Amino acid sequence: MTLERRNLETRVWLQILSLESRIFSALNGALSDELGLSVAKFEVLAQLDRYPDGLSLGHLSQILKVSGGNVSGLVRRLLADDLITKEMSSQDRRSFIAKLSEKGKLLFEKARVVHDLKLAECFDAVPTGDLTADLASLKTLSGRTRGPDHA
Amino acid sequence: MTLERRNLETRVWLQILSLESRIFSALNGALSDELGLSVAKFEVLAQLDRYPDGLSLGHLSQILKVSGGNVSGLVRRLLADDLITKEMSSQDRRSFIAKLSEKGKLLFEKARVVHDLKLAECFDAVPTGDLTADLASLKTLSGRTRGPDHA
Numbered sequence: 688m689t690l691e692r693r694n695l696e697t698r699v700w701l702q703i704l705s706l707e708s709r710i711f712s713a714l715n716g717a718l719s720d721e722l723g724l725s726v727a728k729f730e731v732l733a734q735l736d737r738y739p740d741g742l743s744l745g746h747l748s749q750i751l752k753v754s755g756g757n758v759s760g761l762v763r764r765l766l767a768d769d770l771i772t773k774e775m776s777s778q779d780r781r782s783f784i785a786k787l788s789e790k791g792k793l794l795f796e797k798a799r800v801v802h803d804l805k806l807a808e809c810f811d812a813v814p815t816g817d818l819t820a821d822l823a824s825l826k827t828l829s830g831r832t833r834g835p836d837h838a
Numbered sequence: 839m840t841l842e843r844r845n846l847e848t849r850v851w852l853q854i855l856s857l858e859s860r861i862f863s864a865l866n867g868a869l870s871d872e873l874g875l876s877v878a879k880f881e882v883l884a885q886l887d888r889y890p891d892g893l894s895l896g897h898l899s900q901i902l903k904v905s906g907g908n909v910s911g912l913v914r915r916l917l918a919d920d921l922i923t924k925e926m927s928s929q930d931r932r933s934f935i936a937k938l939s940e941k942g943k944l945l946f947e948k949a950r951v952v953h954d955l956k957l958a959e960c961f962d963a964v965p966t967g968d969l970t971a972d973l974a975s976l977k978t979l980s981g982r983t984r985g986p987d988h989a
Binding site for chain 2: 702709710711712713715716818820824825835836
C-alpha cells in the first residue's frame with residue numbers, strides 16, 4: 688500500500704466522520720432542545736413506528752446500528768418515560784416485544800417534524816441534482832466498503 | 839419542500855449514517871480486539887500525538903467531535919491507564935494540559951498500524967480513482983452542509 692493511498696483513505700474516513708458528526712449534532716441539538724429527545728431515542732421510536740405489531744429487542748438491535756447493551760439502556764429509559772410498552776412474545780416466551788405507546792406515537796409525530804425540518808436546514812445549500820448524485824456515490828461507496836468481520 | 843426532496847434528504851442522511859457506522863464498527867472491533875482500545879480513545883491519542891507540547895482539555899474537546907462531558911471521561915480513563923499525563927498550564931493556571939505518556943506513544947504507534955490496516959481492508963474494493971472522486975464529493979457536500987447552530 689502506498690503512502691498516497693493510505694493518506695487518501697484516511698482523508699475519506701475523516702470526511703465521512705466529520706459530515707456524520709455535523710448532521711448528527713444538528714439533529715441531536717434540535718430534538719433535545721425542542722422535545723428533550725436524543726437522536727438515539729428518536730431512531731428507536733422511528734423503527735417501532737415502522738412496525739405497528741412491535742419488534743423483539745434482538746431484532747431492534749440488529750436494525751439499529753448500536754450494540755445490544757446500548758439498545759437495552761435506551762429501551763429501559765423509553766419505558767421509564769412511558770414512550771414504549773414491552774410485552775412477552777406470544778411466539779417465543781423468552782423474548783420481549785417492544786411497541787410504541789400512545790404517548791410515544793404522539794411524541795414521535797412531533798419529533799419527525801423537528802427532525803425533517805432540521806435535516807432540510809442542514810442540506811439547504813445543496814441543489815437537488817447534486818444531492819441525487821451524492822446519494823448515488825454514497826450508495827456505491829457503501830456497497831463496496833467492507834464492514835466489521837462479524838457483519 | 840416537496841415530499842421527493844424530503845425523502846432524498848432522509849436517504850442521503852441514512853446512507854451517511856450507515857457508511858460511518860460500518861467503518862466505525864470495523865475500526866472499533868480491530869482496535870479493541872487487538873489492543874483493548876476504543877476508536878474514541880484512539881482519536882484522543884491521535885490528536886495528542888499531533889501536538890507534542892500537549893493540548894488543553896478545552897482545545898481537545900473542540901478538535902474532537904465529542905461533547906465536553908465525553909472528553910473528560912475519556913481523559914480520566916486514559917490517565918488511569920497511564921497513557922496520557924495531565925499538568926497545569928503554565929499560561930493559564932485554571933486549565934490543564936494533556937500529553938501522551940511514553941506508554942501512550944508506544945500504544946498509539948501500534949494502534950495506528952492496526953487502524954490503517956483495517957481502514958485499508960474496508961476500502962479494499964474501491965479503486966483509487968473512485969476514492970479520489972468520493973473525497974471530492976464528500977468535501978463539497980460537507981462544505982455546503984450546515985451544522986449545529988452554535989458551531
